[in-house]
Amino acid sequence: MKKINIGLLGCGTVGAGVAKILIESGELICSRVGAALNLKHVADVDMETDRGIPFDDGVFITDAQKVLDDPDIDIVIEMIGGEGIAKDFILKAIDNGKQVVTANKALLASQGDTLCKAAAEKGVDLAYEASVGGCMPIVKSLKESLVGNRITSMIGILNGTCNYILSKITDEGKPFEAALSEAQANGFAEADPALDVEGTDTAHKLAILNALAYGMEINLKDIYVEGISRVTPSDIAFAKEFGYRIKLLAIGKHRGDSVEARVHPTMVPFGNLLSNVNSNLNAVMISGDAVGDMLLYGYGAGMMPTASAVISDTVDIARNLLTGATGRTPLLSYQPRAIRKIPVMPVDEISTHYYFRFSAADRPGVLSKISGILGKYKISIKSVHQKGRKSEGPVPIVMLTHHAKESNVKKALSELAGLDIVEGRPVLIRIEDNDQ
């Protein structure tokens, strides 16, 4: 029986899941690969935590360097995360001729091109299915299953914590903070919750998907990012009333010479499958010229679902090693020479449907004034709802628009904010309707 030796760096939540599968499902994996995946070393500085995994003597060590330098180790799995030491370890592993598996979306989104270049030059594989969408085979689908498609659009719910929080507020009326604490207690929130709720984690994932789908250099910095921390319960309630659920979406659309790349709270109509993706689940709707619409759905984070994707990568690489086919699939979906610098469209240039909410004085002529300004900026109103009446003080006015250009919307809202009949800052939420 052939044997592939594996070194695991980092034995936190997901790392422990990977070790668990390699040990407890070793026979199953062997019956499919035709070789044993042997977990030779697990390196983690934390020797205290009981991970409930029966490691053989000598397997668990604290020195990552020993894994990187071990000539017997074929595949290094980096489960440390972050952009610090993890990068050095990956580069060292590549330099030592080892194959690498990682789930490090932050590192890939910022320096994936560099890592992939280093791996390609050294002739080793670098796999990262678990970096986006946990267990969902989104990376494999873009690199392999949809290889004959011109991808036109990807719309995804890619952060379980945000989706959990929004679902809890929508369905149970839970306060934001309570929902976030629950997500943390359940172990699927990032160590730093700002990465989740401010949309950064989602943007990391979108940057990776855009590169894979459109053959563009990884571009994180130009993605428009707006988190969920400013979404109010009243907007969630209004959305529901009009037949929408608010989701934090990653949107990557091909627009000829540029790509729309944005992450923001978005209203999704009930009829759309994405609006039915709740709790901490993730999903991505991918559209291509041949497939039409295709959706993947599953747990995007957490110990075992993420570990499942890491194992998938590890087996892929093992199969390449066993057949001498390392480098069989290009690391970023396209052959390196075909990867281009495709600009991200500035968010001001996008055109979509909008939801606005104003606090406005409840008196005759107000609506005419507001709609006059919207009209001036070519924003056509689909429906207007004035919610509640008061004897005095402002009332909320809610509007849904037809397609409008973001730059016009911003100008109009800024002009409206200056009116004495409008109190505070108008609220804007983009709508992803099925006709887009």
Place this chain on the structure above:
Amino acid sequence: MKKINIGLLGCGTVGAGVAKILIESGELICSRVGAALNLKHVADVDMETDRGIPFDDGVFITDAQKVLDDPDIDIVIEMIGGEGIAKDFILKAIDNGKQVVTANKALLASQGDTLCKAAAEKGVDLAYEASVGGCMPIVKSLKESLVGNRITSMIGILNGTCNYILSKITDEGKPFEAALSEAQANGFAEADPALDVEGTDTAHKLAILNALAYGMEINLKDIYVEGISRVTPSDIAFAKEFGYRIKLLAIGKHRGDSVEARVHPTMVPFGNLLSNVNSNLNAVMISGDAVGDMLLYGYGAGMMPTASAVISDTVDIARNLLTGATGRTPLLSYQPRAIRKIPVMPVDEISTHYYFRFSAADRPGVLSKISGILGKYKISIKSVHQKGRKSEGPVPIVMLTHHAKESNVKKALSELAGLDIVEGRPVLIRIEDNDQ
């Protein structure tokens, strides 16, 4: 630039889609594979139909044998379908050392083991992503992405025609025949509609999925199959009233030493994503010990979505050829020596929730009599609904049960059918509830 030569057998709907992608997206595919996929020959007896594809001179021929015998052709794509000549062509291609791609689910479900054995002996690849679920990467997910999972259950909507018909009846009140004609006009129905509506096509697909998921020999004959032709508009309406939609489901569940394998109309609760998969779309919910629940969704039939999957297989094989890695992944997901004969559980032994509809006399004591008989067979009633009252004649009584054993249900219904207060044959529809 390296070149892989392809021979396409059959240029009907899907075959033409494959040719279209190979020709029109040749450059895209090349930018990903790093080699040209050259469609050297397309063989079809029908030279008359204009497929709107600009074949170069000499590409389109009528003699399939010429493709099979051409030493330059590396990959043969069989798009003829059916269990007749297609099998001979595939075996001949294998015998001539060619790699094979097919979408022929009927052939795979009945003789997949034989074909895979022949391919493995000859050392060639045989790929069939398009045989199940059209564009959805279900075969690849089971063979590769979920390789570290013990699959526990697969529940799928795998026939677009049935789903289209049921959706049209449910949402638009269309008659069965009209909905079927529409499906045929839209080009996604099988040539023989009985294959669709009687559940045979779905069973073919389930037989393939069970083999891939559970490492069992392909077993079509023991799958319990019930089509949609006996589903009445009134059952669809009652289902809706109780919060369910009726779907033709393929259910493959791992039950220790056996596998549940059944295809039948099933009530699915609104909250379940599968109940939101409508029109001619397909979806499969796969559950595994690591991933939890994962769903794939997309077009399960039709020209371009199916062709997209065929291209995915073709590229996979091309990548194997380019790296000398043919045979990299076992043809049936498990290493041949690990494939076992796992029995299919007789349908009488399954246990699930049920919907019953009786036509019963509307008079005191009837319900007590019916529930008495159900109680005798350990069938616990969850709710009873008597629909409408009449001065005379029978009225429909509808019941939902808790978990019950199918053999008991059959005995009880047979005893009930013999009562003079029950008219005609009681109707039984299984329910797939979220707690199963």
